[in-house]
Amino acid sequence: xxxxxxxxxxxxxxxxxxxxxxxxxxxxxxxxxxxxxxxxxxxxxxxxxxxxxxxxxxxxxxxxxxxxxxxxxxxxxxxxxxxxxxxxxxxxxxxxxxxxxxxxxxxxxxxxxxxxxxxxxxxxxxxxxxxxxxxxxxxxxxxxxxxxxxxxxxxxxxxxxxxxxxxxxxxxxxxxxxxxxxxxxxxxxxxxxxxxxxxxxxxxxxxxxxxxxxxxxxxxxxxxxxxxxxxxxxxxxxxxxxxxxxxxxxxxxxxxxxxxxxxxxxxxxxxxxxxxxxxxxxxxxxxxxxxxxxxxxxxxxxxxxxxxxxxxxxxxxxxxxxxxxxxxxxxxxxxxxxxxxxxxxxxxxxxxxxxxxxxxxxxxxxxxxxxxxxxxxxxxxxxxxxxxxxxxxxxxxxxxxxxxxxxxxxxxxxxxxxxxxxxxxxxxxxxxxxxxxxxxxxxxxxxxxxxxxxxxxxxxxxxxxxxxxxxxxxxxxxxxxxxxxxxxxxxxxxxxxxxxxxxxxxxxxxxxxxxxxxxxxxx
Numbered sequence: 475x476x477x478x479x480x481x482x483x484x485x486x487x488x489x490x491x492x493x494x495x496x497x498x499x500x501x502x503x504x505x506x507x508x509x510x511x512x513x514x515x516x517x518x519x520x521x522x523x524x525x526x527x528x529x530x531x532x533x534x535x536x537x538x539x540x541x542x543x544x545x546x547x548x549x550x551x552x553x554x555x556x557x558x559x560x561x562x563x564x565x566x567x568x569x570x571x572x573x574x575x576x577x578x579x580x581x582x583x584x585x586x587x588x589x590x591x592x593x594x595x596x597x598x599x600x601x602x603x604x605x606x607x608x609x610x611x612x613x614x615x616x617x618x619x620x621x622x623x624x625x626x627x628x629x630x631x632x633x634x635x636x637x638x639x640x641x642x643x644x645x646x647x648x649x650x651x652x653x654x655x656x657x658x659x660x661x662x663x664x665x666x667x668x669x670x671x672x673x674x675x676x677x678x679x680x681x682x683x684x685x686x687x688x689x690x691x692x693x694x695x696x697x698x699x700x701x702x703x704x705x706x707x708x709x710x711x712x713x714x715x716x717x718x719x720x721x722x723x724x725x726x727x728x729x730x731x732x733x734x735x736x737x738x739x740x741x742x743x744x745x746x747x748x749x750x751x752x753x754x755x756x757x758x759x760x761x762x763x764x765x766x767x768x769x770x771x772x773x774x775x776x777x778x779x780x781x782x783x784x785x786x787x788x789x790x791x792x793x794x795x796x797x798x799x800x801x802x803x804x805x806x807x808x809x810x811x812x813x814x815x816x817x818x819x820x821x822x823x824x825x826x827x828x829x830x831x832x833x834x835x836x837x838x839x840x841x842x843x844x845x846x847x848x849x850x851x852x853x854x855x856x857x858x859x860x861x862x863x864x865x866x867x868x869x870x871x872x873x874x875x876x877x878x879x880x881x882x883x884x885x886x887x888x889x890x891x892x893x894x895x896x897x898x899x900x901x902x903x904x905x906x907x908x909x910x911x912x913x914x915x916x917x918x919x920x921x922x923x924x925x926x927x928x929x930x931x932x933x934x935x936x937x938x939x940x941x942x943x944x945x946x947x948x949x950x951x952x953x954x955x956x957x958x959x960x961x962x963x964x965x966x967x968x969x970x971x972x973x974x975x976x977x978x979x980x981x982x983x984x985x986x987x988x989x990x991x992x993x994x995x996x997x
Contacts, residue, residue, distance in 0.1 A: 500698070501695070502700065503989075504701075505987075506702050506703075511524060511703070512524055514527045514528070514660070516528045516595070517585075517592040517597070519595045520594070520874075524595075525985070526987045529988050530990070531662040533665050535637070536633050540978060548565055549564060549565055550565065558621075559621045560619070561628065561629070564615060570665060572662070572669045575639055577637060579617045580614075581639060585635060586600065586604070588653045589635070592653055596631070596894070598909070598910060604621060604622065624933075626899075626932070627895065627900075630895045630899075638658070646658075665687075666990070668682060669683075671698075677703065678703070681699050683695060683697045696989045707727050707729065717971075719971075721969070722968055725842065726969065734969035738972075742968070742970070748797045749795060750891055750964060752959060752961055753961060754883075754886065754917035754958050755885070755886055755958045756884065756885050756886070756917060757919050758919040760885070761834060766819045766820065767823045769816075769956050770819040770860075772959045773812045773819060775959055776851065777809050780851075785844045787961070787964050789809075791807065792806045793902070793905065793949060793952050794949055795964075797981065798945075801946065803950060806949060807953070816856070817859050835864050836885070837867070837888070838887065839873060840869050849867075866884060877913055877917050894983045899933060902932070903929055906952065929948065932944040973994055978991070
């Protein structure tokens with residue numbers, strides 16, 4: 475029997491109508507997430523749930539494989555000029571938007587110009603690099619993109635140029651809303667494998683298979699996906715016991731994964747990732763503007779216990795996850811848990827005078843069990859060292875808001891950061907470049923001209939070996955300055971129904987959750 479979602483009465487009504495009108499049984503699954511879907515607009519996506527929605531509703535010019543190789547998607551092939559500043563993309567001829575309109579070059583032009591104009595989400599990659607007038611439709615199936623300067627990772631960013639139906643978007647524009655932000659906040663106008671059925675910004679998201687999708691589907695495809703945001707571990711376990719969840723968030727607590735692994739209809743799937751888990755240390759506020767304070771905090775974390783008990787992961791010796799092996803500096807020191815060294819560092823800080831405890835705000839995502847446990851463990855250790863740790867659990871949307879300014883960013887905060895395109899640049903620019911400041915990824919507020927210059931140098935270097943040497947230098951400088959606490963290189967886990975298959979991890983945030991590649995294996 476196919477799984478039916480009976481989570482809410484409206485879901486049952488939708489499912490019954492949909493299933494009853496079909497000539498064959500269809501498959502609907504439920505997926506849990508630990509945070510809300512803040513937007514479905516591909517020009518504004520910024521975190522794992524938003525990318526999860528976008529990759530199902532839209533398509534980029536390209537996609538990637540598990541090794542980070544760039545593959546054709548809406549663009550079937552491309553050429554790069556000898557000076558590495560002009561990219562010409564040739565579109566596939568059979569792709570169409572969900573309303574049946576063919577995908578054309580002008581849609582690509584509109585979509586990239588819109589990303590730059592809206593100036594949110596992935597815009598930081600293209601603003602100041604591409605002038606809108608240098609995005610040209612040479613004919614219906616050929617797009618030329620001219621860069622103002624060499625940007626070596628550019629091709630790896632093209633999966634994020636998600637293409638919008640320009641005709642539909644422009645038909646819903648307003649004099650005060652040229653780029654149809656209101657309309658695309660609650661409607662999808664893409665060519666992806668799914669269409670948007672319903673979306674509640676603070677609640678559920680429902681998508682349905684686009685049966686005319688140009689790449690087709692595997693046998694026994696997933697016809698509907700209902701996403702339910704919940705941070706409550708008991709709710710997830712209860713849903714699993716009733717067979718009402720088919721894929722869980724990767725951010726569940728250890729005890730939830732242990733419970734799921736013992737249920738006969740579930741398995742726990744594990745994969746390495748291109749992401750790291752960090753304690754961000756704000757370099758522009760007290761007391762973490764002092765390097766000795768930052769080092770003291772780093773010595774105060776029991777890394778092994780975090781990895782083995784609280785959240786699975788491997789050793790992270792610096793800012794770059796080991797999945798980027800060619801660019802990884804392998805000679806960095808291993809982070810050490812040593813309270814005596816923590817005390818010695820704190821005594822050298824400008825905040826240790828007078829023997830008073832040093833106040834330290836430590837923020838984490840509210841109602842996320844393992845982050846709360848880590849916060850309590852860190853507080854217990856650092857309070858012994860000479861800190862007075864004040865724990866601040868914050869809702870995710872509040873954490874994102876606080877990150878927009880140095881003065882509101884907490885002194886320390888637990889943050890996952892994953893690559894949004896398959897290049898070390900996705901780790902370095904987003905987190906450490908001064909122009910990348912103002913997001914949850916960049917809560918360190920480093921603002922260091924030397925770091926900026928090295929990142930820019932790497933971006934302009936087309937020789938991969940030389941570029942990797944620059945990345946290794948960057949890692950050493952960031953570690954020497956204790957940019958943050960390098961907690962672990964994340965391993966992802968999912969509780970997955972035994973009949974659900976097709977997931978493959980990809981080195982772009984949430985791109986593996988393209989449900990057009992999933993299928994149901996049971997009768």
